[in-house]
Amino acid sequence: MINYVLDTNVLLHDPNAIQSFGHNDVYLPLYVFDELDKFKKELSQRGKSAREVIRRVETLREEGSLFTGVSLGENKGKLYVKYGKVKDMKVPFEAQQRILDNAIIGTAKFIEQNIEGETIFVTLDVNLRLRADAIGLKVQDYHNEGPRRIEELYSGIGETQLNQEKIDYLYDNGFVDFEDDQFYPQEFLVINNTDNPQQTVLTRYLKNQKKLKLVIHDNSIAHSCIKPRNKEQTFGFDILLDPQIRLITLVGKAGTGKTLLAIAAGLEALEHNNYKSVLISRPIFPMGRDMGFLPGDIEAKLNPWMQPIFDNMELIAHLKNGLGATYKEIVEKYNIRIEPLTYIRGRSLPNQYMIVDEAQNLTPHEVKTIITRAGEKTKIILTGDPYQIDNPYVDSTNNGLSYIVEKFKNEHVAGHITLEKGERSTLAELASNIL
Numbered sequence: 381m382i383n384y385v386l387d388t389n390v391l392l393h394d395p396n397a398i399q400s401f402g403h404n405d406v407y408l409p410l411y412v413f414d415e416l417d418k419f420k421k422e423l424s425q426r427g428k429s430a431r432e433v434i435r436r437v438e439t440l441r442e443e444g445s446l447f448t449g450v451s452l453g454e455n456k457g458k459l460y461v462k463y464g465k466v467k468d469m470k471v472p473f474e475a476q477q478r479i480l481d482n483a484i485i486g487t488a489k490f491i492e493q494n495i496e497g498e499t500i501f502v503t504l505d506v507n508l509r510l511r512a513d514a515i516g517l518k519v520q521d522y523h524n525e526g527p528r529r530i531e532e533l534y535s536g537i538g539e540t541q542l543n544q545e546k547i548d549y550l551y552d553n554g555f556v557d558f559e560d561d562q563f564y565p566q567e568f569l570v571i572n573n574t575d576n577p578q579q580t581v582l583t584r585y586l587k588n589q590k591k592l593k594l595v596i597h598d599n600s601i602a603h604s605c606i607k608p609r610n611k612e613q614t615f616g617f618d619i620l621l622d623p624q625i626r627l628i629t630l631v632g633k634a635g636t637g638k639t640l641l642a643i644a645a646g647l648e649a650l651e652h653n654n655y656k657s658v659l660i661s662r663p664i665f666p667m668g669r670d671m672g673f674l675p676g677d678i679e680a681k682l683n684p685w686m687q688p689i690f691d692n693m694e695l696i697a698h699l700k701n702g703l704g705a706t707y708k709e710i711v712e713k714y715n716i717r718i719e720p721l722t723y724i725r726g727r728s729l730p731n732q733y734m735i736v737d738e739a740q741n742l743t744p745h746e747v748k749t750i751i752t753r754a755g756e757k758t759k760i761i762l763t764g765d766p767y768q769i770d771n772p773y774v775d776s777t778n779n780g781l782s783y784i785v786e787k788f789k790n791e792h793v794a795g796h797i798t799l800e801k802g803e804r805s806t807l808a809e810l811a812s813n814i815l
Contacts, residue, residue: 385488387503388415390522395432409487410463425746464490534789536796537568544575558592566795568615588792606644612799619795620645629785630763632799635808638763640692642735655733657715662737730755739781740764741771747780
């Protein structure tokens with residue numbers, strides 16, 4: 381039996397966290413509720429999570445005493461709310477600005493010293509993990525089924541082998557029978573020819589059909605004149621333009637073309653797949669921030685946040701005659717909507733091609749809010765770089781983008797690709813690699 385002591389940020393990150401530790405007991409320091417009380421009135425996702433946690437704990441309190449422990453369900457442990465007198469905690473941190481952090485760490489230490497079983501303090505705050513470790517507490521990050529290390533994140537690309545006969549059949553028919561349980565639905569497979577080691581073929585595994593689909597390399601999108609420059613971009617266009625794939629995640633470092641590919645494919649899809657509109661957005665960081673801090677109307681407020689999207693649209697305009705010279709002309713000519721994510725909760729978005737840029741700055745709960753807005757025939761593309769995170773409440777492994785990649789890799793309606801090579805410019809690629 382392990383005693384898991386949860387920090388406030390774990391509950392804000394995942395309001396269902398208390399149910400995530402199996403048959404072990406979960407302890408909430410009393411001081412966690414002081415912090416939740418500070419956040420509960422916010423209109424942001426953080427405020428919503430605080431209110432949800434408080435309601436869930438209150439529901440459990442009605443079933444029994446939180447002091448003596450309330451069952452979390454069948455094959456689950458118990459939930460306790462505990463406190464230790466601050467003067468008895470002997471936590472060697474005197475800074476008043478950290479009094480609640482100190483009290484939470486002190487409570488975890490109190491539980492370790494006074495309650496039978498191993499005690500582990502769980503927090504998303506790196507500094508708090510360091511401070512807890514310094515006083516002898518066992519500490520742990522909170523992953524909730526995500527990758528433990530960013531290097532373990534599913535890439536969307538694998539390799540296998542076929543003989544010359546099957547490869548010839550693949551080229552002649554566009555498909556070939558194939559079944560292998562080690563690969564995921566919609567995973568891209570680079571096929572090595574067993575009879576000719578110099579030949580490779582690009583394919584996508586349609587697991588529900590038990591087939592490999594030929595992916596045509598170097599196939600440009602005529603509408604926007606954007607042409608893939610490497611196999612990962614070729615894979616990206618293949619799923620972006622497949623109307624059967626409803627959720628797509630594009631992960632890659634700066635300059636790999638994530639946003640550009642998504643927008644170019646969106647314009648193409650708008651022409652040929654009968655989407656009502658292309659909806660492009662990115663977090664007004666942090667999600668829920670009041671846009672009133674910026675002057676002007678809604679368009680003026682959005683401009684600083686959306687400029688990277690406008691830059692990509694103007695590049696497409698430059699490459700394709702007739703689309704216009706500025707993003708405004710593209711927006712006016714086509715049914716393109718550029719909106720903040722701030723007010724998405726409660727909406728229903730049918731028949732949309734929706735692009736969410738910089739999704740690594742969202743929490744799993746925020747991404748869930750976005751995806752559950754999808755109506756019939758809506759396609760959602762999440763793009764981002766887990767190495768470039770501005771949100772202090774998530775890291776490279778527990779952010780919403782990484783979480784969705786892992787949770788949806790077994791789903792036939794979802795696809796993922798990790799873009800490796802920077803194509804913005806030689807200088808940008810060099811800077812990304814060596815700096």
